[in-house]
Each structure stands twice: as C-alpha cells, then as structure tokens.
Amino acid sequence: DGGITQSPKYLFRKEGQNVTLSCEQNLNHDAMYWYRQDPGQGLRLIYYSQIVNDFQKGDIAEGYSVSREKKESFPLTVTSAQKNPTAFYLCASTSGGTGGYADTQYFGPGTRLTVL
Amino acid sequence: DQQVKQNSPSLSVQEGRISILNCDYTNSMFDYFLWYKKYPAEGPTFLISISSIKDKNEDGRFTVFLNKSAKHLSLHIVPSQPGDSAVYFCAASATNSGNTPLVFGKGTRLSVIA
Numbered sequence: 001d002g003g004i005t006q007s008p009k010y011l012f013r014k015e016g017q018n019v020t021l022s023c024e025q026n027l028n029h030d031a032m033y034w035y036r037q038d039p040g041q042g043l044r045l046i047y048y049s050q051i052v053n054d055f056q057k058g059d060i061a062e063g064y065s066v067s068r069e070k071k072e073s074f075p076l077t078v079t080s081a082q083k084n085p086t087a088f089y090l091c092a093s094t095s096g097g098t099g100g101y102a103d104t105q106y107f108g109p110g111t112r113l114t115v116l
Numbered sequence: 117d118q119q120v121k122q123n124s125p126s127l128s129v130q131e132g133r134i135s136i137l138n139c140d141y142t143n144s145m146f147d148y149f150l151w152y153k154k155y156p157a158e159g160p161t162f163l164i165s166i167s168s169i170k171d172k173n174e175d176g177r178f179t180v181f182l183n184k185s186a187k188h189l190s191l192h193i194v195p196s197q198p199g200d201s202a203v204y205f206c207a208a209s210a211t212n213s214g215n216t217p218l219v220f221g222k223g224t225r226l227s228v229i230a
Contacts, residue, residue: 004159033217040125042222043160043205058217090159104150105207105218107159 003027004108006091011113013085021076021111023091032074033092033105036060043090049074078113085115119143120208122221131230135193139206139221142187146208150218151180151191154203163204164191196228 004025013019023032034046045058049068063082068074074093078085091108121140129135139149147168152160166173166180166189173180179192193200206221 006159035220040222042122043220045217048217088157092159104162104165106162107152109159110157112157 004091004093004106006089006108006111009109009111011111013113013115015115016080018080019078019085019113021078021089021091021113023074023076023108024072025074025091025093025106025108026072027093027095027106028071029093029095029106030071031094032068033094034058034064034066034074034076035090035092037088037090037110046076046089085113088112117142118221119146120206120219120221122204122206122224124224125222126225126227128227128229129196131198131228132195135191135196135200135226135228137191137193137204137206137224137226139189139191140187141189141208143208143210143219144187145210145212146219148209148211149180149182149189150207150209151178152205152207152220153200154205154223160205193226196226198228198230201226201228 007022031050033048035043044060046064047066049055065077089111092105094105119142150165151163153163154160164175164178164180166182171182182189203223203225205223207218209218
C-alpha cells in the first residue's frame with residue numbers, strides 16, 4: 001500500500017520550542033517537498049529535495065530546516081526562529097527530479113501544528 | 117509576485133450545473149498545468165493535468181481548457197455534485213527550465229449546493 005505518511009496529524013508545542021514533523025514515502029520517489037498552507041494563502045513552498053543528501057530553499061524557508069539522509073524520509077524542523085509557525089504542513093513527492101511534465105506531485109495527509 | 121493566480125476565492129454552484137474554475141499565469145515558460153482538489157485537514161489530491169501542446173484534456177466530468185495566448189486555463193466540472201465541494205488549486209511547471217517545483221495558486225473554494 002504505497003503512499004506518503006505524515007505524523008502526527010495534530011501537534012501542539014509551546015512557543016520557543018523546536019519541533020520536527022515527519023514525512024515518509026514508500027513510492028520510491030526521488031523528489032520530496034514541504035509546503036505550508038495558511039487560510040487564503042494557498043500552498044507555499046518551504047524546502048524541497050531532488051535527491052538524497054541535497055535540498056534547496058523554497059519561497060519561505062526562514063525559520064525551518066530539513067534533512068534528506070534517506071530517500072524515503074524528509075523531516076522538517078520548525079525552529080523557534082519561525083515567527084508564525086501555527087499552520088497546516090503538507091509533504092509531497094514526485095518520481096522525477098523536476099516536479100514537472102508527467103511527474104504528478106502526490107501529497108501526504110498533512111500535519112496541523114499549533115504553537116501555544 | 118504571483119506567477120499563478122486564481123482570482124476567485126470562492127464559487128457557489130447548484131447541483132447538476134456546470135462549475136468553471138479559472139486560473140491565470142504570468143510565466144511564459146510554464147508548459148505543464150495541473151489541478152488539485154483539497155478537502156479540509158487533508159492533503160491535496162491530483163485531479164487532472166494538461167500539457168501546453170494541447171488545448172483541452174477531458175476525464176469524466178472534469179475538463180481542463182488551456183488558452184496559451186491568454187495565459188489562462190480553466191477547469192470545468194459538469195454536472196457538479198455536492199461531493200465536489202472543496203478547494204481547488206491550479207499549479208504550473210516549467211519543465212524545460214531545469215528542476216523547478218510546481219507553482220501553486222491560492223485556490224478557489226467551490227461549494228455545490230444541493
């Protein structure tokens with residue numbers, strides 16, 4: 001049963017604490033992505049990785065960090081430097097390195113992070 | 117600067133009628149376009165796509181039209197059903213410009229009224 005899993009579904013943290021969101025895929029996809037969704041803002045790209053041990057900043061990378069030590073895993077750390085961390089976080093993957101033609105992007109179910 | 121724009125934040129349609137969701141883009145390098153559907157608290161699911169070599173792609177009740185000269189695409193859903201109520205995202209990619217991620221619009225919330 002292939003797909004993308006994100007855990008947990010809901011996460012609560014105190015202000016000032018770092019928190020790591022999990023994203024795992026068993027689709028054998030090379031590229032993985034992290035997005036943030038806020039009301040009325042659509043999907044904004046945080047970080048992406050085209051291949052293991054390599055990643056690039058997206059449009060809103062400040063206050064976030066990632067790692068890509070394994071093909072299947074792309075965890076996202078929300079640091080205390082992120083000014084407004086409460087949001088819905090989505091992980092996605094594509095088979096190719098481009099996210100483009102014939103490479104449909106598949107999404108996980110998301111993690112709702114609330115910082116108190 | 118938004119490269120993919122969905123100017124209508126919301127749309128209401130009666131059940132059985134046609135829903136038309138619009139999307140405009142500014143980057144002339146975009147050559148592949150996708151529509152995603154998203155329910156609350158869930159990840160988006162892929163709906164339909166179109167390459168710039170085509171001007172229409174159809175899949176059941178869903179049809180996407182592409183007008184390259186106007187840099188405009190639209191998603192038609194007919195007939196609309198209550199289960200179609202969701203947020204729809206338009207996305208675009210420049211496949212010949214190296215490894216670039218999809219660029220998403222801000223979404224349009226569709227409400228299908230029974």
